[in-house]
Amino acid sequence: MDFATNHEGQLTIGGVAASQLARTFQTPLYVYDIGAIRQQIRAFKRVFEEADVSYAVSYASKAFATIAMYEVAKSEGAHVDVVSGGELYTAQAADFPMAAVSFHGNNKSKAELTQALDAGVGTIIVDNFHELDLLDDLLGDTVGQQDVLIRVAPGISAHTHAYDQTGQTDSKFGFDLASGQADEAAKRILADDHLNLLGIHAHIGSQIFEVAGFEAVTQKLLHVLNNWHQQFGFIPKVLNVGGGFGIAYTKQDDPLPPEAFVKAILATLKSQSQTLNWPLPAIWIEPGRSIVGPAGYSLYTVGSRKDVPGLRPYVAVDGGMGDNIRPALYQATYTAVLADQPNAAPAEHVHLVGKYCESGDILIDDAPLPTTTSGDVVVVFDTGAYGYSMASNYNRNPRPAVVFVENGQAQLVVTRETDADLIKNDLHYAAPTEQPAPAQTDATAATK
Structure with missing residues (x-):
């Protein structure tokens, strides 16, 4: 160490x-070494810039969310993603630019979506049809559009703890690909005047040590986007491959440098680019642990x-x-x-x-x-x-x-x-006063 x-x-x-x-x-x-946080954000950005690829490094703030952390991310020009109204509220308190915020979650409430829309959150990552119904209801009488990404369950399981796996088909997260849910979501969003579909998102898990999963999910997402282009004429602007890059906790852990995962993703992307007849989209990643963990x-x-x-x-x-x-x-x-x-x-x-x-x-x-x-x-x-x-x-x-x-x-x-x-939210309990037993009537007495 x-x-x-x-x-x-x-x-x-x-x-x-x-x-x-x-x-x-x-x-x-x-205790946090802020120099180390800045160094890792810059290392991610450097890979994209050297490859001359449009990108966003979106800090997955569920890993560590405080006003000060959002301020550091802002100072480094990072995006952030939030997964609750509380995280969004904290980012607002840090005066984080809302256009650079993505809102995740498999069960966003109507109140949280209202908060996000009122705040001007840049991108809502839509997870299910219930959420689409809520957005339809909230945006029905408005003018303008809300940018969204479709989160899919790509059917790819990461080699990690079962609780950390999020990309497999049997998951609470995202629209299923195999059953056609994701295609139906894309069709519905593209027909909605209030929603602007930017592209697609997947996250295969956390604390991942191998690049193979990221190479596979990149290929699969490109395939899905190509199908949407052929079916709907859709030209994607964003391909979000999530995060989950592993770090070393003990001497037995031997992860790649986090930016090596990005290089593998970009290599896969460029190797497939000749088969596409539409421009390459911007690549978004969502590192959390790899930025703040070490x-x-x-x-x-x-x-x-x-x-x-x-x-x-x-x-x-x-x-x-x-x-x-x-x-x-x-x-x-x-x-x-x-x-x-x-x-x-x-x-x-x-x-x-x-x-x-x-x-x-x-x-x-x-x-x-x-x-x-x-x-x-x-x-x-x-x-x-x-x-x-x-x-x-x-x-x-x-x-x-x-x-x-x-x-x-x-x-x-x-x-x-x-x-x-x-105890600041605790309240004292005042037991109710004992009420006398109701008086016995002749009718009730007669039944005994």
């Missing part, structure tokens, strides 16, 4: 010692320890499944070091566990670490995606703060929740 250190051998993030960040902002703590770190403080002869010790920290549910949910694996001894040789293998009242609250089941003592700061790598986004208040624990670090300067961008925050 690559990391930087200072002259004292301490692990640094964005030029600041992790142990100093822990002292200043307390733990548990999410840039994120979780900092914890060691507390208790349990030693049982013949068994692996348990070392407990002050966070756990409330700030990183992925190990419990996906059996996700991570790498950890001590903040002040990141290069120290392991002295033992431990269960690195959290403080939550669950036996499954295990952050790393087999963590090789130096001997730890209470008060040590532990750094877990690559937690920038789906840590904060999936955090909870389980056991009534406040969620951690978030700090951005860039050029040796640290800035708090999400404050730590307090105990008062935990």
Whole structure:
């Protein structure tokens, strides 16, 4: 695992010692190296620009959505995609340009679609016929058009965890291709004066290490678009191949550089271009994890320890499944070091566990670490995606703060929740006063 250190051998993030960040902002703590985020966005953009292809790098903000993150994406000229009214509201609060926003989701509510239309969201990625009905109802009396993409289930399964697979036919996402649903959706949208069909979208899954799936989905989407051109005279403007580019969480993971997936997609696209009699569309990608995952770190403080002869010790920290549910949910694996001894040789293998009242609250089941003592700061790598986004208040624990670090300067961008925050939506219960039993009438008495 690559990391930087200072002259004292301490692990640094964005030029600041992790142990100093822990002292200043307390733990548990999410920390992001913003320079790393910028570098990855620029690496994606560079591939497209060197290939002279029209494109959009659309940050999949479900990975990590805060006002400050949308501001960073805006400063880098990225698009973003949102999957809820809450994410859209956050992007609006960041003054993100709505024309560069795509709205995803398999069950967008009427209220969310109204919010998106009122906000001027650039592209709605339509997932099903119910959503088309809602849009028809909302746009029926309006003037102008809403740009849309059709999300399809391409029948391609990614080699990843079952919960992370989204491209197979048996999925809740997208119009089915094999049954003709996608063709019917295209026909319906093209006949609708209020909708402007830009093109097609597919997403085959997450944490993918192989390019074959992206090459296959690119070929399939081009085939579908060619059929739509022949059937309907449709000329696509956008081909969105989604995201899901894998990252390394442990030494056992060996992913390609994220931009290598883009190169494979573009190579497939260009190899097929001679068979098309319409101009190549703009290529959109939706990386999330690959942009923020490696840039994120979780900092914890060691507390208790349990030693049982013949068994692996348990070392407990002050966070756990409330700030990183992925190990419990996906059996996700991570790498950890001590903040002040990141290069120290392991002295033992431990269960690195959290403080939550669950036996499954295990952050790393087999963590090789130096001997730890209470008060040590532990750094877990690559937690920038789906840590904060999936955090909870389980056991009534406040969620951690978030700090951005860039050029040796640290800035708090999400404050730590307090105990008062935990009850701010709670209301007291006033039990109803006991009512006297109704008076017995002669009629009811006679039946007894």
